[in-house]
Amino acid sequence: MTAEKHNFDAYAFSKRKDYDEAAIRAEFAKAVPLRTVVVYCYDPRATGIPNAVASEFGETFPGEVLLSETGDKAASTATVFEVVVAGGRAYDALRSITVAQHLFGIENVVIVHHSHCGATSFTADGIVEAHRHEHGADISDVYPRASICIGDYTESLQHDVRLVRESKGTPPHVDIYGYFYDIDTEQLTRVVHDPAPRD
Ligand SMILES: [Zn+2]
DSSP: OOOOOOOOGGGOGGGSTTOOHHHHHHHHHHHOOOOEEEEEOOOGGGTTHHHHHHHHHTOOSSOOEEEOTTSOEEEEOOOEEEEEOGGGOGGGGHHHHHHHHHHTOOSEEEEEEETTOGGGSSOHHHHHHHHHHHHSOOOTTTSOGGGSSOSOHHHHHHHHHHHHHHOTTSOTTOEEEEEEEETTTTEEEEEEEEOOOOO
8 A cells, every 4th residue: 555645634623733622522513403314325326315314304404514704614504414335234334323423412313225225136145155256255254144235124124223222332312213215206114213212
């Protein structure tokens, strides 16, 4: 690997001379009114999902970027953030959920799996075997088996809602949902709802 030498320090909050981690965090929380993290597939046919979720929950997406007095992009009106990963499987989104809570605070996590998804076209055994054959590497213990593909939509949504709920990185106060999205009709169907435990 080669890397050109550059200095990007001016763009990093933590490199500022007056860096104050707690103060920066408070500024971030004010800059974005985030409420909902939506996890969905990177299939280009699925790009309507965040808008559909915003309508379903009465939220703002993509919203507008707001400028500072000096003209820099400083804030946003979006209340929905996207985590876009293969199949919309929650395993790939766990760290992003933790970070979203830390910086902005969240109330909902919405997992969406879509019709005719490529993740339903292969099996865990099939991809492990193909990778061994084509790339000479064993990935059988690299990813949890139940998170590799989608065999059954109801099961995959139930699995992912449970995975998010049981992750130590998920704040206990969030409501978690699993939806099926039809890419042709652009309709969402709620399959799972796991409300936060209230006391
Ligand atoms: Zn897909």
